[in-house]
Amino acid sequence: RGVLPSGAAQGRLWQNIVCVGRNYAEHAKEMGSALPAEPLFFLKPSSAYVREGSPIVRPYYCRNLHHEVELGVVIGRRAQAVPQDAAMEHVAGYALCLDMTARDTQEECKKKGLPWTLAKGFGSSCPVSDFVPKEKIPDPHKLQIWLKVNGKMRQEGDTSSMIFSIPYLISYISHIFTLEEGDLILTGSPKGVGSVEANDEIEAGIRDVLSMRFKVLRPKYTF
Ligand SMILES: O=C([O-])CC(=O)C(=O)O
């Protein structure tokens, strides 16, 4: 229906954060990864959200914090084992998201065959923009998403280049677990991911729709 998710309306933001990896061929290539035959998923805790005005904090164990700009899809209605052709009825709208990644930690996890939680799920790893109701986005596969660091363009991608489409992803995920109102799906990063340092300013946007800014802080604690 395009209604604002109730949690978001109360400033509580989203629920589950489901991330898709390697959904753009050129990003898979820059990471040295093979193209996925099936979608790759991981989760972030809902406490990973940050909104504009709050900083992105590099986790203490990370020496190489990377930005990834991604289109977020906000679920508006419970989706359990939905077919692709009905999947978009479960979408309330969109948000721009950053999948902040401890890249050095992720490399270690990959080498050891360990899960990516430390690399992807730390507090403030999911900056999100304002909610955009779906009525404002006639075709989510025709959006240009971009990201600048300190005013310099780093990422420019077109959502038409996604390997797996939004209805395919919703249907696929909904056959694994139930998606609920307020859940957010990060649809993967285009190429151009790279490092950010303390005090850098990240600005990102969906062309002609919105933009957002976040500052990067050094870790509060070191062990
Ligand atoms: O860490 C990665 O490269 C996987 C990922 O999140 C993406 O492709 O957006």
Ligand SMILES: [Mg+2]
């Ligand atoms: Mg990502």
